[in-house]
Amino acid sequence: MRRRLGTTVVFLVLALLFVLPWWTLFGSGAGWPFPVFLAGTVVFAVALVSFPFLITAGHGRRRADRAARIADSTLGVVWVLFTWSVLGGLVHLVLLGLDAGGAHRARIVAVAVAAVSAVLLAWGHHEAMRVPRVKRVDVRVPRLGAGLDGTRVVVLADTHYGPIDRARWSARVTEAVNALDADVVVHAGDIADGTPAQRQEQSAPLGTIRSRLAKVYVTGNHEYFGEAQGWLDRMADLGWEPLHNRHVVVERGGDHLVLAGVDDVTAESSGLAGHRANLAGALDGADPDRPVLLVAHQPKYVGQAAAAGVDLQISGHTHGGQIWPFHYLVRVDQPVVHGLSEHGERTQLYTSRGTGFWGPPFRVFAPSEITLLTLRATTTA
16 A cells, blocks of 8 residues: 555656646647647657656666666756746736736746746756866864864765766866865765666776875765675775775874765665664774764764764765755755754764766756865964
8 A cells, every 4th residue: 555655646746747837838828829739748748658667767677878868857857847837837826916918928937937947957957067166165173183284175976977978077077186186085975876887987087086195985875776885896996995884094294084984874774784874883993082074975964973073074965956946855854955064062064065966967056066175273372
């Protein structure tokens, strides 16, 4: 019964996502010539019927990249159309209340929704596919030793190498990271959708990233849809330190910093032996007087981090919402959507909007980023 109920809810949501834009654009009295109405109706009907099959083929056991590309793009397009159809419906009500627009009200709204959606989708696709801009943030860490003042930590997250071949994009991201002259480079998980073998070419440029002190990586939830252990091994082969519930210590100017990492919070439910988020294990043997930088894929792990006295947690996962206004739904599950925040007496959390994108190749009002965190010691008089 639960499975049937869940399936029913999913199909009702899908129907709403597709039917409301169709109604706004073609079925609300816009008065289009019959061939236009028929063509629009056929397009929406075919998209609605084929979408479940495409998403299953693309992201199920078959992992058919072509099906995934079509399904993901369809989802992005229909989400933007749905959002602006809702807003268009509100505008329609306002025009009706003001008795403005006359017989052409529905067509005015339909054209406006189509035009705004087209512009946002074109812009959003460009934003998703370009090399992210560098976001620079200074983070003051009270327990940081003077020798570590100015330590440059570059953060990548949510690269999501996937059905769209972005090997050249990956190489350009690597060049951008190397230009930042990092002391530490962090990859905060969700490296790919697919296995290491499938995404070998896209992930290969990560092996050319340079850092003075360390390159560290933790698993995200998407690794547990595929081969999480395989990705840990792949990153080790590329010269990274997989922080699989463990830590390393780096030294600069005579002072030390603990770099710790935990598996994603979904790891335990994956059933993969030895995988779960284990902060106690990650910090086992670490000097409690040294500052701790923890890498945990999901921001909501910050509660455990604060309880353990971690100084700075770095996370990704949220994508900043990726396509507006999805960040409101993200906020239901996560304490922070993006940026620097404080938790408890000591702990700070930096949440990246992510370097790549998941699924729909669009970013609307949620730009991707390569983050440069500069750690600053607290000065005393």
